[in-house]
Amino acid sequence: MFKRLPGDEARNLVTTTPDTAVVFRPAVVTTPAIITIVILAWRLLAGLARTIWRHPIAITIASIPAVLTVMYGWRTALLLVTPAPVGLVAWALSDRSSFARWIGYRLLAWWRLIWVYRRHWQSVMVISGLGRHLRGRDYLPRLDKITCTSWADTVTVRMLDGQAVKDWTDRTDHLAHGFGSPSCRVTIAKAGRLTLAFPRRDPLATPIPVLPIPQQPTVGPVEIGKQEDGRPWRLKVHGTHVLVAGATGAGKGSIIWSTIRGLLPAVRAGLVEIWALDPKLMELSYGRALFGDRYAAAPEECADLLDQAVTVMQERAARFAGLQRSHTPTVEDPFVLVVVDEVAFLTAYQADRQLKQRISAALATLTTQGRAVGIGVMAALQDPRKEVMNIRNLFPDKIALRLDESEQVDMVLGDGARDRGALADHISPVPERGAGIGYVRLETSPDPVRVRAAYVSDTDIRAMVNQHEPDHPYPMTADDGRAA
Known part of the structure; x- marks a missing residue:
């Protein structure tokens, strides 16, 4: 049986041994x-x-x-x-904005396509392992389209047959450094196509001043900051539950107080009630006059207030049964937002075991049954581990501020969030640069969005309290009494 020897050395082999197979050189056909x-x-x-x-x-x-x-x-x-x-x-x-939208960004996209992406595409794909070199030929993902915004390049890519999204999310560092960007975020455009976002600058580097109190009452979404693409960040609180996780000084207080400011006109109109649980006695106590008798600090008081919320929820559910499936805020049945600062102090670090079980049961009941009847929970904590907060999956919307470890990102936002660009563990610990910056993952979308909450100072809180209760101002302490 004839055999063909691989490689170029076959042409140099000569033998007269009878048992050796004859070696044929491949025929070379000249193309016209x-x-x-x-x-x-x-x-x-x-x-x-x-x-x-x-x-x-x-x-x-x-x-x-x-x-x-x-x-x-x-x-x-x-x-x-x-x-x-x-x-x-x-x-x-x-008119710089219209010129950039119609001319500037298109020219920038063409220039970056030629000078950055097409110039380095082959080397980055092959070295990162997203391309393949087989039999002298390079098989590369296809570079489809590039669009530019004021802060980032958006690159649409057609994957090779057989590739998975995880192949790309595992190599975001390779892609970012290969194309000279601080980070890379991967989202699915459609089957077989991905969208890669390469930021050119950080539009959230500057702290955002406090936002004005809305003129008209609303139950949300309330504007509390800005998204990375420049659009307002509006947080939904009615019809959902929100979990805010972040290390000390990450800016949890800014999210809480910005939400309260956005709901304040609705509170005045009787459409919203804010129930505050402040076991640290540091954050929410600054606005105690806004909450009235719906404020609790001691663990026993917090447990009683949560039980009252459960009672309201069950009473509404009994009245709504068979009549309506969603809640519309009214003066008779206002939307109730239960704000819990440092929830881990009540659910994990509480010494009284029976009290801890009572609080955990009430929170679990509210987060599983409260949305339909107009009861929402906003909980803030520092440590997102399961043994600290075992009901974190009951919060549909999650916000991850600066975290200490990369594993904590997926604990808060869900599996794969960090691979898709939610680098909450890379946020700067310097307050001016990183406080209030975080990533949001909503129930309706698995892709995290980078945001920054407006900073609400102690002076802003005092002014808000005095405006709401001018005749009964709550005595405030020095500026250094509140922790973010």
Whole structure:
């Protein structure tokens, strides 16, 4: 039986031994020049058509001077073309946002496609392991489209057949450093396609000042800060439960107080009641006058207040049964938001075992049955471990501020959140740079969103309390009495 030896050494083997198989060299077929020319011309035309389709504005701007020069000469072309850049400069100076949206970001996307992504695409894909080099040929994911915003590049990629999303989320560090970005976030665009976000700058680096109290009453979503893409961050509190996790000084107080400020007009209108549990006696005590008799600090008082919330929930459920499946806030049945600061002090670090079980049972009851009847829970804690907070999965919406360990990110936001770009363990511990910055994962979307809450100072809280209760101001202590 004939055998074919691999490699180039086969051509050098000569033998006359009868038992040795005959070695054949592969036949080399010369391709006619006309076929090669046709293939190259077709590829050139296809690439030109693709470039015109993807970057029509850039191609038009570049081709008009050349066409005018050929048709009318360079003097006429210069005379005709000069008003265009002058007009673009005037447009950019007079209305920078519209110029960037229609012209600037498109030109930036074309430039970064050529100079950054297409230039380094092959090397980054092969070295990171997302591409394959087989039999002298590179098989690479396809670079489809690039769009630019004020803060990031969005790259649409077509995966190789057989690749999974996890192959990309495991290599976000390779992609970020390969393309010169501080981070990379991976989301699914559709089957077989991914969207990679490469930030160019941090739009949340500057602290956000306190937001004004809304003029009209609302039960949410309430605006409490800003998202990374520049849009307002509106937090839903009615019809859900919110868990806020973060280390000391991460900015949990900013989220709590910004939410309270957003609900304050509805509280005045009687559509919302805020019940506050403050076992640390540091955070919520600053606005005690806002809560009235719905404020508790001692563990026994916190347990009683939670039991009252359960009683209200059960009474409403009995009245709503068979009549309605969702809650609409009214003066008779207002939305009740139970705010618990440092919930782990009540559920894990409480010495009284019976009291701890009582509090845990009440919180579990509220988080499993309270949404439909207008009872919401916002809980804040520092340590998200299961033994500390064993009902964290009962909170549909979760916020991860600065955390100490990378494993804690998935504990708060769910499995795979950190691989998709929720780097809460990388947030700066410096208050001016990192306080209030976090990642939100909503019940309706598995992709985390980077946000920053507005900072509410002690002076802002005092002003808010005095405005709400001008005749009965609650005595306040020094500014250094409240912990974030």
